[in-house]
Amino acid sequence: MDLIAQVRKNAAARKRIIVLPEGAEDRTILATTDVTSHGLAVPILLGKEAVITARSKELDVNPEQFRIIDPETSAQLKEYVNTYREMRAQKGKPVSEEEALSTMKDPLYYGAMMVHLGEAAGSLAGAINATGKVITAAARVIGTKPGIKTASSFFMMILKDRSFGYEGILVFADCALIPDPDAETLADIALATADSARRIIGLEPKVAMLSFSTKGSAKHELVDKVLEATRLAKEKDPSLQIDGELQADAALIPSIGERKAPGSTVAGKANILIFPNLEVGNIAYKLVERLAGAKAFGPVMQGFAKPVNDLSRGCSVEDIADMVAMTSVLAAD
Structure with a gap:
């Protein structure tokens, strides 16, 4: 594509x-x-x-x-x-x-x-x-849009390996604008990114809320933030396929997703990755761009x-x- x-x-x-x-x-x-x-x-x-x-x-x-x-x-x-x-x-x-x-x-x-x-x-x-x-x-x-308190941004990462995301496209957010979102802001970022991806690509969003933990494998206040953001996003849009907290491999690799998060509709199939803060998101998109040879299209503003x-x-x-x-x-x- x-x-x-x-x-x-x-x-x-x-x-x-x-x-x-x-x-x-x-x-x-x-x-x-x-x-x-x-x-x-x-x-x-x-x-x-x-x-x-x-x-x-x-x-x-x-x-x-x-x-x-x-x-x-x-x-x-x-x-x-x-x-x-x-x-x-x-x-x-x-x-x-x-x-x-x-x-x-x-x-x-x-x-x-x-x-x-x-x-x-x-x-x-x-x-x-x-x-x-x-x-x-x-x-x-x-x-901002009704129900969204904070504007944010996203990148479209166009990968050479089309097995990831939607025909090789992954949506990363937020990698450019919000330094340290709280749980409510992180939920807003997830909802806005799902809407943007629908408009631009026409995909059915599968949103992974990323962390260094998958389904309770680690306990920390940073994990709690991602859990709360996931809960708030589901509350605002019950129809959205969103899951968290998930590690990146659990979000992207089907066999790992099935093992670490059995029954999840997102794990191993994610096409949208929501990072817990700007530091992680910015580093991630630049690494994927440089090491995987992906094209980074953005940042695009949303919200x-x-x-x-x-x-x-x-x-x-x-x-x-x-x-x-x-x-x-x-x-x-």
Whole structure:
């Protein structure tokens, strides 16, 4: 299964509007050619029209293939300012009109408000902005999904050995965002990752809550956290196939899973691995990427009420186009 090709195909079938707040950035401009020529999305670039148009021509990109909005002169700016002030007041964190105006002129916040109001299906930034800024704007304007308190991230690990996971694809979470999740947050990560995997791959999630213990083989407060997270996730979604605590070999190898966790619908068959903290998750995905020669696609953000994604500042033009497609696929139908 060529995951990225499938994501692109699914995105082209939907062709949603995706807003790109870093509209004057060269790689972002160049990526619009791939996005529009393959029908992956309808891109909106944020920034000063004269600057984006001039730079597009210098890069030999047709500026007519995308729409440009300047947040500072937008006809919707006043509406966005009022909406933002109402949102902050409802959360008990009122802001002045002057502060709200300054905030909404920021392309990250303007783009997030477009998504919040349904004027774009998703937002993608991070080529020149730090992850913290991208996430903060999304958290303040879009917020998280009902029942999910914390946004998180996941990687799609595309393995050479297709016997693992779903046709060689394993979903790892969280490997990039939440350093030390408590049990409730860990449950949120599991639920959000299962939903993301369904949307992107169409698989039936089999979620393994990983630990250094399998079914009571060790006693420790860290094991207790994973057990509690598993219980909370099952309580929130009784239909989800999720099991824990499981060691990695019990989660992935059928013979070991059957021996260590007999009767489990997940052990030995897991396609989603939830790590107990960021330290473990980050180390694991890098080891699998380097030692097993896997392709790591991500991190992809999840848990927000509507799709927002963050790019690496070292991203390529192709990376941006692929993440535009991913952001589109994650949008609700």
